[in-house]
Amino acid sequence: MLIKSIGMACILIGATTLGWCIDRIQLYRIEDLEGIRSILYMLHSEVNYSITPLPTALREIIDKSNSRVNCIFTRLLSLIEDKTSESITVLWEKAVKSELPKTYLEEEDKKTYYPLDKPLDTWTRRCRRKT
């Protein structure tokens, strides 16, 4: 009886912990998705309204945001500053690949924000229409 009770307790505690952990992970994932969305919104504003060059815009946004996904943009900025002459798509892919494990984002989330040069191109065209 005692063994059965201990077994039940273990199953209950284990299942609860596992559920709690999955819940946390999903919550953090949502937080990260919201973080990345808010950073992209800020980037959009910097590009569209202030016409701030991308490296400066990234630097300002990294300072403003305290999201976990900041690491992706910090990595992107350092890659831009390395002057490797690779396209922004390649640099974005590299930044995401190296920093994604540090966040709670999943592989499928990558597709949502791939590639960065497309939104940049769209913003540029909108910007051109305004000026």
Add this chain to the structure above:
Amino acid sequence: MYIKESITNSLGHRLKGIFSKVEKEDFHKIYEIRIRTNQPIIIYKESGECFIRSNGQYTLDRKKAVIARDEDIKNTLEMMSNYSMYAFEEELRQGYITIEGGHRVGIVGKVIVENNTIKSIRYVGAMNIRLAHEIVGAADKIMPYIYKDNASIYHTLLVSPPKCGKTTILRDLIRQISEGSALKQGQTVGVVDERSEIGGSYMGIPQNDIGPRTDLLDGCSKVDGMLMLLRSMSPQVIAVDEIGKKEDLYAIEEVLNAGVKIVSTVHGTNLDDIMKKPVLKEMIEKEFFQRIICISFRRGPGTIEEILDGSSLKDCKVVS
């Protein structure tokens, strides 16, 4: 920053690989790099033009030359603008952008026109990278002729055809006037750098040494800039590049009336040549300039042909 570093950092991935193999010293001899889609890349040097091979060696054989691809130009533009072409809309409208190091990149392609004004350039088909060479001491030969006394200079006009080094001499002239020396007092110089060629400003910061007492207005029209400087910065000398429009006459008159000295450049081969231009003829007849210095390429860039007195229009002294 070295010329090689600033140029290679501004090129697309493939071109960077090629130009990285060129010797650092060779970049000091290059004036222009012309990149045209589906055409060989041409390099203009002191000794003439040549092509570049994929191993970074120069060649005169067109068949061995590197052919520029569409993506080379696209990637190069991306690098030049720091992945921010949208931030260079205004410069693109003028047909050029200035990159880090003060090098000017002329751009041609499909021009977007709206309401009879140029909006931008899309589908860039070719670019001309004009390497800015800062030569400290380029104006040494003319310095004794432009100082009136230890505290002031003459109104000076530099006359030269394109690519003969007039902007390089003007830049050094500004630096030397601004710095002064043991005998000559340094003066406050206001510079209107309409095309970012004098200071080679990148993001508002002059990349070239233009002296400690120099205030630079970057990307501003000459007329507006000269008047702005007069009102706000109280300069002793105002320097501008490439005058010649009717509006310039009015602005220079304002500068002279304010008791400020003017140093300027103009396209032309000699005095007779510039006298054919009505605006300049009027300026010279009204004796706006006290020193007219003609520059040529006869013995390489920056050859001083003659230094004329503005009122007698006779040689101050011929530098042989």
